[in-house]
Amino acid sequence: VGIRAPPKLLELAVQSLLRDEALAIAALEELPAELFPPLFSAAFAGMHSQAVKAMVQAWPFPCLPLGALMKEHKPHLEIFQAAIDGLDVLLAQEVRPRRWKLQVLDLRRNAQQDFCTVWSGTRAGVCSPLEPEVVGPMRKRCRVEGARAWLKQTSAPVEVLIDLCLKEGTPDASLSYLLKKVKQRRGSLRLCCQKLRVFSMPMQKIRKILKLVQLDSVQDLEVNCTWKLATLGRFAPHLGQMVNLRRLLLSHIHMTPHAAPGMEERCVSQLTSQFPSLQHLQELYLDSISFLEGRLDQVLRCLKNPLETLSITNCLISEADLMHLSQCPSVSQLKDLSLSGVNLTSISSKPLWVLIEKASATLQDLDLDECGIMDSQFSALLPALSHCSQLTTFSFCGNPISMAVLESLLRHTVGLSKLSWTSLSSHTRCVLRAWNVLCVQ
Numbered sequence: 001v002g003i004r005a006p007p008k009l010l011e012l013a014v015q016s017l018l019r020d021e022a023l024a025i026a027a028l029e030e031l032p033a034e035l036f037p038p039l040f041s042a043a044f045a046g047m048h049s050q051a052v053k054a055m056v057q058a059w060p061f062p063c064l065p066l067g068a069l070m071k072e073h074k075p076h077l078e079i080f081q082a083a084i085d086g087l088d089v090l091l092a093q094e095v096r097p098r099r100w101k102l103q104v105l106d107l108r109r110n111a112q113q114d115f116c117t118v119w120s121g122t123r124a125g126v127c128s129p130l131e132p133e134v135v136g137p138m139r140k141r142c143r144v145e146g147a148r149a150w151l152k153q154t155s156a157p158v159e160v161l162i163d164l165c166l167k168e169g170t171p172d173a174s175l176s177y178l179l180k181k182v183k184q185r186r187g188s189l190r191l192c193c194q195k196l197r198v199f200s201m202p203m204q205k206i207r208k209i210l211k212l213v214q215l216d217s218v219q220d221l222e223v224n225c226t227w228k229l230a231t232l233g234r235f236a237p238h239l240g241q242m243v244n245l246r247r248l249l250l251s252h253i254h255m256t257p258h259a260a261p262g263m264e265e266r267c268v269s270q271l272t273s274q275f276p277s278l279q280h281l282q283e284l285y286l287d288s289i290s291f292l293e294g295r296l297d298q299v300l301r302c303l304k305n306p307l308e309t310l311s312i313t314n315c316l317i318s319e320a321d322l323m324h325l326s327q328c329p330s331v332s333q334l335k336d337l338s339l340s341g342v343n344l345t346s347i348s349s350k351p352l353w354v355l356i357e358k359a360s361a362t363l364q365d366l367d368l369d370e371c372g373i374m375d376s377q378f379s380a381l382l383p384a385l386s387h388c389s390q391l392t393t394f395s396f397c398g399n400p401i402s403m404a405v406l407e408s409l410l411r412h413t414v415g416l417s418k419l420s421w422t423s424l425s426s427h428t429r430c431v432l433r434a435w436n437v438l439c440v441q
Contacts, residue, residue: 056086167199240274297324
C-alpha cells in the first residue's frame, strides 16, 4: 500500500486561512500576489463564496482563468455567482482598488489552460511572469507611468471570454446570470466569444443573446441547424458583424417550400452581402446546403481573400458551379479541399482538373469520397494530381475506380514524397497489389 505524501506547507497555510473566512478576506490586502492563485483555487473548490467574491475584487493579475477551475471542480451555481458578483461590485466602484489589475475573466473550459500556470495571463493570450532581469529596468519606468496607467486601468472595461453553444434549453442558470450582469454593466463588462456554436434555438432568443456579445470577437462560427433559408437570412446581419471570423461552417440549410417568387434570391443575397466584411476568413465549410446549386458563384465571388480550406459536402452542384469554383480567385491558395458526397458522375472532369491544378502548389489534403467519379474522369485528373507537391492526404472512398486506373494513380503519384496516406476503404487490397505490380516493373 502506497504512503500518501504529506501536504505541503503552502497547502496547510491555505487550509488554515480558509477555516476563518473573515480572516482570509481581511488578509487579502497584505497577501503576497503569488499566494492568490493557490488560495483562490482552494476557496473555489471548498465553496467559500465570500472569499471567492473578495478575491475577484482584489485579484492582482491581468487574467483570471476561471474556466480552468470550473472544468476541474464543476462548481455549484452559488460559487460561480459569487465570482461574478465580485466582478460586478468591483465595476460598480467609481474608484477601484489600486492593487486591482484584472482585465480578463476567462470562462472558457476548453482553452487548454491549467489554473496554476496561466494565472498571470494578459487579455486573450497568456504570458509568464516577467523574468528577474527584466523586472529591475521596468520598475523605474513603472513608477513614472504608474499613476497615469492606473487611472486608465480603472476606466477600462473588463473582458469576459466565453465559448457559446446555443441550443434548445440554453442558456443554463450560470450563463443566464452572466448575461444579466453583462446587460447591467454594458460598456464596462464586455462579453467576448471566440467560438460560437448555433444549434436548435428560436431566432428571437439567439438575437437576444448576440446583442450582448462583442461580435467582432468571434473567430469560429458553426451554424449547425435545420434552418430554412429565410431563417439564415435573418441571421445574416449578425454574421456581417463578425469581422474577425476565420472559420465558418453552415450546415443543413434548406429552401422553403412554395416560397414567394424572388424570396430565395433575396435570402441568398442577404447572406452573401455579408461576406465582403469577412476579411480574415480562412476556412469555409458548406454541408447539406440545398440552395447551393446554380448559386456557388454568387456565394464565392463575394469572398475577398484566398481561402485555406474549402469544404463543400453532401450538396448538389452543377457543372457551371464547378467551373466557377475553378476560376474563383479565393481558391488559388487552398491547403484543404473536400467535395465529399458531391455527385460528379455526370460532370466533365475539366473544371475539377483546373481546380486541382490551380491549387497544386499549396494543396495538402484532398477529399473526393463518394463522388461517383468514373475511370475516364479519374484518369483525366492524374496529371493535375502529380503536380500537387505538398499533398499529404488523398481520400477517394466509394468511387468505382478500376484496378488499371489505380495502378496509373500510383505511377503518377510515386514522386509525391509527402503523400503518406490514401484512403480507399474496400480497395486497400487493390492498392497493395498495384504497388507490387509497380515494384516488379
